Structures are given as C-alpha cells and as structure tokens.
Amino acid sequence: xxxxxxxxxxxxxxxxxxxxxxxxxxxxxxxxxxxxxxxxxxxxxxxxxxxxxxxxxxxxxxxxxxxxxxxxxxxxxxxxxxxxxxxxxxxxxxxxxxxxxxxxxxxxxxxxxxxxxxxxxxxxxxxxxxxxxxxxxxxxxxxxxxxxxxxxxxxxxxxxxxxxxxxxxxxxxxxxxxxxxxxxxxxxxxxxxxxxxxxxxxxxxxxxxxxxxxxxxxxxxxxxxxxxxxxxxxxxxxxxxxxxxxxxxxxxxxxxxxxxxxxxxxxxxxxxxxxxxxxxxxxxxxxxxxxxxxxxxxxxxxxxxxxxxxxxxxxxxxxxxxxxxxxxxxxxxxxxxxxxxxxxxxxxxx
Amino acid sequence: xxxxxxxxxxxxxxxxxxxxxxxxxxxxxxxxxxxxxxxxxxxxxxxxxxxxxxxxxxxxxxxxxxxxxxxxxxxxxxxxxxxxxxxxxxxxxxxxxxxxxxxxxxxxxxxxxxxxxxxxxxxxxxxxxxxxxxxxxxxxxxxxxxxxxxxxxxxxxxxxxxxxxxxxxxxxxxxxxxxxxxxxxxxxxxxxxxxxxxxxxxxxxxxxxxxxxxxxxxxxxxxxxxxxxxxxxxxxxxxxxxxxxxxxxxxxxxxxxxxxxxxxxxxxxxxxxxxxxxxxxxxxxxxxxxxxxxxxxxxxxxxxxxxxxxxxxxxxxxxxxxxxxxxxxxxxxxxxxxxxxxxxxxxxxx
Ligand SMILES: CC(C)[C@H](C(=O)O)[C@@H](O)C(=O)O
Ligand SMILES: CC(C)[C@H](C(=O)O)[C@@H](O)C(=O)O
Numbered sequence: 001x002x003x004x005x006x007x008x009x010x011x012x013x014x015x016x017x018x019x020x021x022x023x024x025x026x027x028x029x030x031x032x033x034x035x036x037x038x039x040x041x042x043x044x045x046x047x048x049x050x051x052x053x054x055x056x057x058x059x060x061x062x063x064x065x066x067x068x069x070x071x072x073x074x075x076x077x078x079x080x081x082x083x084x085x086x087x088x089x090x091x092x093x094x095x096x097x098x099x100x101x102x103x104x105x106x107x108x109x110x111x112x113x114x115x116x117x118x119x120x121x122x123x124x125x126x127x128x129x130x131x132x133x134x135x136x137x138x139x140x141x142x143x144x145x146x147x148x149x150x151x152x153x154x155x156x157x158x159x160x161x162x163x164x165x166x167x168x169x170x171x172x173x174x175x176x177x178x179x180x181x182x183x184x185x186x187x188x189x190x191x192x193x194x195x196x197x198x199x200x201x202x203x204x205x206x207x208x209x210x211x212x213x214x215x216x217x218x219x220x221x222x223x224x225x226x227x228x229x230x231x232x233x234x235x236x237x238x239x240x241x242x243x244x245x246x247x248x249x250x251x252x253x254x255x256x257x258x259x260x261x262x263x264x265x266x267x268x269x270x271x272x273x274x275x276x277x278x279x280x281x282x283x284x285x286x287x288x289x290x291x292x293x294x295x296x297x298x299x300x301x302x303x304x305x306x307x308x309x310x311x312x313x314x315x316x317x318x319x320x321x322x323x324x325x326x327x328x329x330x331x332x333x334x335x336x337x338x339x340x341x342x343x344x345x346x347x348x349x350x
Numbered sequence: 351x352x353x354x355x356x357x358x359x360x361x362x363x364x365x366x367x368x369x370x371x372x373x374x375x376x377x378x379x380x381x382x383x384x385x386x387x388x389x390x391x392x393x394x395x396x397x398x399x400x401x402x403x404x405x406x407x408x409x410x411x412x413x414x415x416x417x418x419x420x421x422x423x424x425x426x427x428x429x430x431x432x433x434x435x436x437x438x439x440x441x442x443x444x445x446x447x448x449x450x451x452x453x454x455x456x457x458x459x460x461x462x463x464x465x466x467x468x469x470x471x472x473x474x475x476x477x478x479x480x481x482x483x484x485x486x487x488x489x490x491x492x493x494x495x496x497x498x499x500x501x502x503x504x505x506x507x508x509x510x511x512x513x514x515x516x517x518x519x520x521x522x523x524x525x526x527x528x529x530x531x532x533x534x535x536x537x538x539x540x541x542x543x544x545x546x547x548x549x550x551x552x553x554x555x556x557x558x559x560x561x562x563x564x565x566x567x568x569x570x571x572x573x574x575x576x577x578x579x580x581x582x583x584x585x586x587x588x589x590x591x592x593x594x595x596x597x598x599x600x601x602x603x604x605x606x607x608x609x610x611x612x613x614x615x616x617x618x619x620x621x622x623x624x625x626x627x628x629x630x631x632x633x634x635x636x637x638x639x640x641x642x643x644x645x646x647x648x649x650x651x652x653x654x655x656x657x658x659x660x661x662x663x664x665x666x667x668x669x670x671x672x673x674x675x676x677x678x679x680x681x682x683x684x685x686x687x688x689x690x691x692x693x694x695x696x697x698x699x700x
Binding site for chain 2: 089091092096119120121122123139140142144145146148149150151152153154155156157158159160161162163164165168190192193194195196197199200203222223224226227229230231244247248250251252254255256259260
C-alpha cells in the first residue's frame with residue numbers, strides 16, 4: 001500500500017536553494033519510516049536560469065510541472081537593479097504565471113505567534129489566524145498598459161478584474177477553514193473606495209455567510225486592518241481578501257509573528273485539477289544568499305502545509321510540532337541554515 | 351496690516367464636531383494676540399446632512415467652499431450598516447469629491463513618535479517620517495463598474511489611472527519636503543506586479559532624483575514597506591506613494607506612532623488654485639460620538655499643518671510644541687475631549 005507522490009522542486013534563486021535543501025531534509029526525515037515516497041523532479045527556474053538561457057518559464061516546463069502532484073518552491077528573483085534583468089519580470093513571468101496557470105485560487109497563509117518567537121510588538125497577545133488570499137484575480141491579473149510611455153503625457157492604467165465565480169469559490173474555502181477553527185471570518189477590502197469590486201466581495205461574503213449561521217462574520221477596511229494587526233491581532237481568525245490586500249496583509253502578519261523567516265504559504269488549487277505549490281512568503285534575499293544565514297523555518301513550515309494538503313496530516317503535525325519545539329528553544333546564538341534544518345529533521349524522527 | 355483668512359469648517363459626523371471644536375479652540379488661542387483673523391464659514395456636511403436632506407455635496411456647497419482660503423474637516427461617515435445610508439457613499443461623494451474637485455494632489459501625512467506616546471512596538475526607536483500620498487489619481491479615480499451585477503456571472507473591474515503629469519508634480523513635492531528634512535525619499539509601490547503604473551512611478555522618481563543629487567533615493571515594495579514600519583520605521587524620511595498604498599501605509603504609521611488619535615493630515619493643493627483641507631486621519635467613530643472620549647490631538651495637529659501651509663510657521667510651531675508637551679505629560683488618567691483641548695489651548699497662550 002505504498003504511495004508515491006510526484007513532487008516538483010523549484011529551488012530558485014538567492015536563499016531559495018538553501019532553504020529548500022533544509023525543507024527536503026525534513027520531508028525526507030518525516031517520511032523515512034512511512035510508506036509514502038516523494039518522487040522528486042527538480043526544475044531549474046528563476047533569475048539564474050533566465051540569465052543562462054533567456055527562459056523564464058517555457059511551455060515545456062509548465063507542462064511538466066502540471067503533471068506533478070505538488071510543488072515545493074524556494075524563492076525566485078535576482079539581485080535588485082541587475083541591469084541584465086531589466087527586461088525580465090521573474091515575478092510575473094514565473095511565480096505569478098505558475099499561480100495563474102495552475103489555478104491556485106487559494107493562497108493560504110497562516111500566521112501564528114509561536115512561544116519563543118521574538119516579535120516586534122510590545123504586547124502581542126495571542127496571534128493565530130489564517131489569511132485566505134485570492135490568487136487568480138484582482139489587481140494581479142496583468143490587465144494594464146500605458147500610452148505615450150516615457151513622455152510627459154504618459155497615462156498608465158492597471159485594471160483589477162474580479163468575478164463572482166472567482167470570489168465565491170475562495171470565500172467558500174475561507175468559511176470551510178473557519179468551520180475547523182474559531183468560526184470567524186473577516187472580509188478585508190476597501191468597499192468605500194473600490195465600490196464595484198468591494199461591493200461584490202461584500203455581497204458574496206454575506207450570501208455564503210447565510211449558509212454558515214454558526215460563523216461570525218465581519219468586515220474591516222484594508223487600512224484599518226493594518227492597524228488591528230499591530231494593536232489587536234487576536235481579533236482575527238480567518239481573513240478573506242483579494243490578491244493585493246492579501247499580499248500586503250500577509251507580509252505585515254509575518255512581521256508581527258516573529259518575522260518573515262517563519263511565514264509559510266500554500267498556493268492551492270482545491271479542486272485538485274492542478275498541483276498546489278508551497279513556498280515561504282519571503283523572497284530570494286540575494287544579499288545573504290550562500291552564506292548559511294537564511295532561516296529555513298518558513299520553507300519547512302511550507303512542507304507541513306503541503307503534507308496536510310496531501311492528506312498526510314500525521315506527518316504534517318510532526319513537522320509543525322518539531323518546528324514549535326525548535327522555536328521555543330532558540331536562544332540568541334545564531335545557527336546556520338543547515339543547523340536549523342538538522343535540528344528540526346532530527347526532532348521529527350525522535 | 352491685519353490678515354483675514356477665510357476658513358471653511360466642516361465638523362462632519364460622529365466625533366467630528368467634538369474634535370473640530372477643540373481644534374478651533376486651539377486655533378483661536380494661538381491667533382488671539384496676533385493680527386491674523388480666521389473668518390469662519392461653517393458647512394453642515396456628512397451623513398447627518400444626507401439623512402436630513404438627501405444631499406451629499408451640492409454644487410453650491412462646493413462652489414462656496416472653493417472660495418475659502420482653507421478647510422478644516424473633522425470626520426464624515428455614518429454608523430456602519432445604517433440601512434438609510436445604503437445608497438449613499440459619503441466617502442466618495444463628499445470626502446473624495448472634495449479632494450478631487452479641489453485638486454488636492456498632495457496628501458501630506460507626517461508620522462512622529464512623540465516622547466510619551468504609547469505605541470504598540472516593543473522597540474520603536476526614533477520614528478519621524480512624512481508620507482506624501484498622491485491624492486487625485488490611482489485606484490481612487492472611481493473608474494470602475496460591473497456587469498451582470500448580483501448574478502453568478504458578475505464581473506467587476508476597478509481601473510487605476512495614473513498620469514505622468516499627476517505623478518511628477520507629487521514626486522517633485524516629495525523631494526522638496528525631503529530637502530528640508532533628512533534628504534531621503536523612498537518610493538513605495540508594487541512595481542513587480544503593477545508593472546505599467548509602477549514602472550512609470552519608478553521612471554519619474556529616477557528622473558526627478560537626478561535633479562536632486564544630494565537626496566538619497568530608494569524603492570520598497572508596499573508589502574515590504576509594512577514590514578519595515580514595524581521592524582525599522584527609522585529607515586524612512588519621506589515616503590512618496592500612490593493614493594491606495596498611501597492610505598494603507600498612513601493608517602499603519604498612525605498605529606505605530608501611538609495611535610490614529612494623533613495622526614494629522616493635509617490635503618494640499620500646492621499651486622494655491624484651490625483651498626487646501628486639513629483633517630485628522632481617523633474617521634467619525636460613531637460608536638464613541640458625543641461621549642467626550644475622542645482624542646482631539648489629531649485635529650489639533652491638523653491645525654498646525656494648516657497654519658504652516660498658510661505661512662504662519664510661528665503659530666504652527668507653538669501648536670506643535672504645546673501638543674508635544676501635552677503628550678509628554680499625559681498620564682494614564684483619561685481626560686475628556688474638552689480637557690485635552692483646554693490644556694493645549696492654555697499651553698499655546700502661555
Ligand atoms: C513576488 C511577488 C510577485 C509576490 C506577490 O506579490 O504575490 C510576493 O510578494 C508574495 O507575496 O508571494
Ligand atoms: C474615508 C476614506 C475614503 C479615506 C481614504 O481612503 O482616503 C480615509 O481612509 C483616509 O485615509 O483619509
């Protein structure tokens with residue numbers, strides 16, 4: 001009854017390969033004694049590949065990735081300002097292209113303040129919420145353009161596209177997540193300014209809410225939501241929001257829960273038509289790449305999200321527990337990327 | 351040689367009238383012995399007026415306001431969810447209409463952590479920056495719409511409109527502000543996703559920067575900017591950004607510097623073609639209205655911004671100093687709105 005899971009591994013750029021290396025170490029450790037095998041296919045994608053071949057994501061790459069069962073991604077993106085990358089947009093052409101092509105309509109980003117994690121807030125209280133960020137619409141669709149570009153008369157537009165279809169499915173997902181948690185959903189948007197998109201979000205949340213009478217629902221403007229994240233983060237359980245607001249909120253959420261080095265995410269296609277993709281929220285941080293300074297915890301927690309998504313909840317729980325223990329006992333002595341990975345890998349096997 | 355300044359006063363809704371009352375008290379106090387007189391015209395605008403008359407902002411109101419030299423606004427907006435306001439959009443129809451009609455292209459929002467102000471950060475360090483938020487373009491233009499509204503096939507678009515003309519003037523303003531401060535300008539945007547609008551912002555900032563070789567310039571994505579605001583706010587001097595990102599950042603900035611009860615703003619038309627408008631960043635907070643619980647400090651600091659804008663820098667400095675002293679000596683004993691206003695009004699006369 002052994003199960004083979006086809007895993008695409010995309011280490012990427014900067015600290016990506018380092019943190020993915022540790023994430024794989026932990027994955028290997030937690031599956032060592034089980035009847036599940038991850039059959040890995042490695043994809044060399046990112047700024048480095050672009051500089052070598054000029055490719056960002058070829059149709060062949062995409063087709064090969066689409067046949068996998070899941071994707072583990074480190075981080076992509078070159079050195080900011082690198083003139084050779086002037087005409088590349090690794091983020092749009094690779095990361096967002098994967099999310100859109102593989103219909104990752106749920107971008108799941110849990111935020112938890114683990115005991116021992118040093119955060120910037122004086123009185124953080126308990127922080128434990130999940131952001132369900134829409135992943136395939138909104139201001140991210142790339143429907144923009146400019147005229148008279150580079151002149152004093154340039155006009156550049158960016159259009160946020162939002163559909164009832166796209167919103168309803170992610171809102172339903174958010175309510176399902178809330179049902180398994182503290183049963184509270186907060187919609188974050190800017191309905192007083194973006195009246196059309198915001199109005200539709202609000203109407204759909206209200207409609208889905210009526211099917212979940214046991215879930216408490218409220219609404220907070222994006223600007224006010226950032227205030228709550230630093231003054232009263234405990235008020236949130238499940239936040240559902242659009243692609244851009246979710247991007248902003250989850251970085252801030254990472255910061256208040258001890259840093260972006262701990263923030264994991266899943267780009268999920270709940271229908272299972274395409275493989276879901278798991279990645280740390282942080283970027284490629286080329287300034288510290290190759291120095292064993294990066295914290296692999298976010299990548300390792302992304303493995304936990306992946307295991308959970310694949311139905312391996314026991315394995316997921318073991319990884320999360322090992323990470324929690326590791327964070328609780330982190331002193332102030334810095335450890336290398338590999339040392340953190342080794343410690344967590346050892347703990348999952350203990 | 352006496353100078354008469356025509357001032358439109360818009361107390362608005364909720365706590366608006368209370369905080370504006372204290373702001374006027376301080377304004378009267380600081381001008382009592384000077385040869386400047388503020389000739390006030392009061393405008394009853396906001397949710398209350400809408401409920402009474404059905405008007406949000408009539409052409410006559412707007413024309414009358416446009417002839418004033420400056421505007422002091424409290425806050426507008428009714429009780430959230432009030433069914434009678436279902437079809438009103440006080441924010442778009444009044445507040446944003448004023449900002450757009452009066453060409454308030456600079457939304458100036460200083461953030462300073464005053465000694466004694468209790469903020470949420472464990473180690474805030476020194477916080478003293480100014481956000482120069484664009485006020486007349488971007489996602490706020492109201493160029494949105496929806497089709498098949500209310501059905502399962504609804505599509506709602508919102509278009510962000512950005513012009514070289516609009517960006518250049520606000521960027522120039524930001525560099526002028528930086529020249530009088532620590533000479534650093536940070537552009538905040540999301541150039542990797544909103545490539546057309548973001549690309550234009552970047553190019554214009556770079557062009558204006560070349561005329562200011564003594565100003566340090568850098569760029570931060572909006573998501574990363576929220577991280578810095580809680581982990582290293584001291585890195586910012588002048589932030590220039592678009593209408594929506596500025597909205598988000600300044601609420602967060604208010605929170606990290608001791609609360610939105612201290613955050614002042616100016617909606618400025620630097621050309622002087624239209625009166626500029628000064629208002630606290632906070633909203634109408636109907637839940638605590640009429641209870642003398644609101645902190646009038648943000649409204650009073652908005653008066654200081656107004657005085658400065660009107661060339662009355664001595665008076666502005668007296669108000670700011672009085673506020674600083676008041677904040678430094680605030681204990682934990684709560685004071686009424688009027689008590690705070692009285693104390694600051696007395697201090698500016700001392
Ligand atoms: C790299 C960038 C395109 C991406 C995003 O904006 O979604 C990142 O910030 C994230 O949150 O995963
Ligand atoms: C009330 C709302 C329209 C307004 C804005 O978004 O600009 C407010 O949040 C502000 O920041 O002044």
